[in-house]
Amino acid sequence: MKIVGGMNMKKIAFIGTGNMGGALIKATCKAVDPKEVLITNRTIAKAQELSDELGCCLAQNNQEAVKNASYIVLCVKPQVINEVLEEIAPVVREEAKKRELVLTTIVVGKKIADYTEIIGLKELPVIRTMPNMPAAIGQGMTIAARNEFVKDAQMQEYFSLMKESGLMEEVAEDKMNAAGNLSGCAPAWAFLFIEALADGAVQTGVPRKSAVKYAAQTVLGAAQMVLETGKHPGELKDAVCSPGGTTIVGVRALEDRGFRGATMSAVTAAYEKTIGMK
């Protein structure tokens, strides 16, 4: 679907329709009428394909997207974010004089102050978020922070636009890197764990397909128990480990190989990398 001149203002526009942008666009199109969603991308054919699939609107370029929506979500890689910001800056400044406009970003590492500085508008409302890949199936964990120019009602509206992507939680910006780093990266580590569980089961004779299914459902169930019971994971672990039983032998094997230390190191190493990004 193409946009045409004189169209009504859209609720939300996405710049970048890649892996994460695409997942959020799909979720947003479930939360609101897809006609309220405007998308664009460097390779415009990719955005066109998604717009045809979802029935949302297409902007031919980034400036056109900014001109026609209330929330602008930046979904490009960190390597190109500065050039995108420089490109849209004059339009953002112009539009912000006339109406309410909130700039939102999913780009890792970059601070809210960097956006307002490059755009050249200190009072620009900015929401910085860190979604994760399970948003693609409505099971994401998104961490969000805002500057003082984003009103409560705007934050609530943005959360509501994103509600089909999974859980959303607001933190102060100084906790953004730490919290967002965990939610953004941990799916990959969880996939690794599931793969390793399945490999172990294959070694003991379970067919591959079943092994992957059993491992994934088991991890899902365990995660759900943590959330639903509110119990400490250590307490739940203790409840599964019978004295002299099989599970505690596995716990010992994992601890012998530094399982928890290795996992904590993954979190802190990724955090160090995050804070080194500009």
Ligand SMILES: NC(=O)c1ccc[n+]([C@@H]2O[C@H](COP(=O)([O-])OP(=O)(O)OC[C@H]3O[C@@H](n4cnc5c(N)ncnc54)[C@H](OP(=O)(O)O)[C@@H]3O)[C@@H](O)[C@H]2O)c1
């Ligand atoms: N993937 C994750 O799990 C995850 C989680 C949290 C946050 N993030 C953040 O999400 C952002 C995007 O990651 P991704 O994995 O979705 O990357 P991706 O799949 O490479 O998508 C990036 C998209 O941006 C488009 N793009 C590049 N330059 C552009 C420009 N000048 N104007 C408009 N569109 C442009 C690309 O278009 P082309 O089709 O032309 O390449 C591509 O579709 C990153 O900043 C990352 O930090 C990702």
